[in-house]
Amino acid sequence: MQTTPLSPEDPAELGGFELLGRIGQGGMGQVYLGESPGGEPAAVKVIKASVVDSEARLRFAQEIEVLKTIWGPRIAAFLDADPEAERPWLATGVSTCGPGC
Numbered sequence: 001m002q003t004t005p006l007s008p009e010d011p012a013e014l015g016g017f018e019l020l021g022r023i024g025q026g027g028m029g030q031v032y033l034g035e036s037p038g039g040e041p042a043a044v045k046v047i048k049a050s051v052v053d054s055e056a057r058l059r060f061a062q063e064i065e066v067l068k069t070i071w072g073p074r075i076a077a078f079l080d081a082d083p084e085a086e087r088p089w090l091a092t093g094v095s096t097c098g099p100g101c
């Protein structure tokens, strides 16, 4: 997994997770490599400021609810989330699966 350095506009921490670098991004969110308060590695996804609206919040809250109820060897484990924060965020375990995993 490759990370790129944080930019000045990136937060340094979210919900107690220290952010260490950027992992990737999707249509809705930026994903960071982070560290939990207990020192566990985490993937912290944050909705991009430009797409935070009520529909994005709802979809994100649904994604969080689904992640809370499923688990498996190929699913990044739910750690913590705040869908109601100004910039809603979700922390999961870090997947080391490559393409096609």
Ligand SMILES: Nc1ncnc2c1ncn2[C@@H]1O[C@H](COP(=O)(O)OP(=O)(O)OP(=O)(O)O)[C@@H](O)[C@H]1O
Binding pocket: 001, 023, 024, 025, 026, 027, 028, 029, 030, 031, 043, 045, 076, 092, 093, 094, 095, 096
């Ligand atoms: N738990 C994780 N562990 C490692 N890398 C991750 C994890 N979650 C996301 N990533 C990386 O961040 C990228 C973007 O993830 P994201 O979940 O935002 O993708 P998406 O499902 O395409 O986005 P969206 O739901 O916004 O359409 C992924 O392609 C992957 O490289």
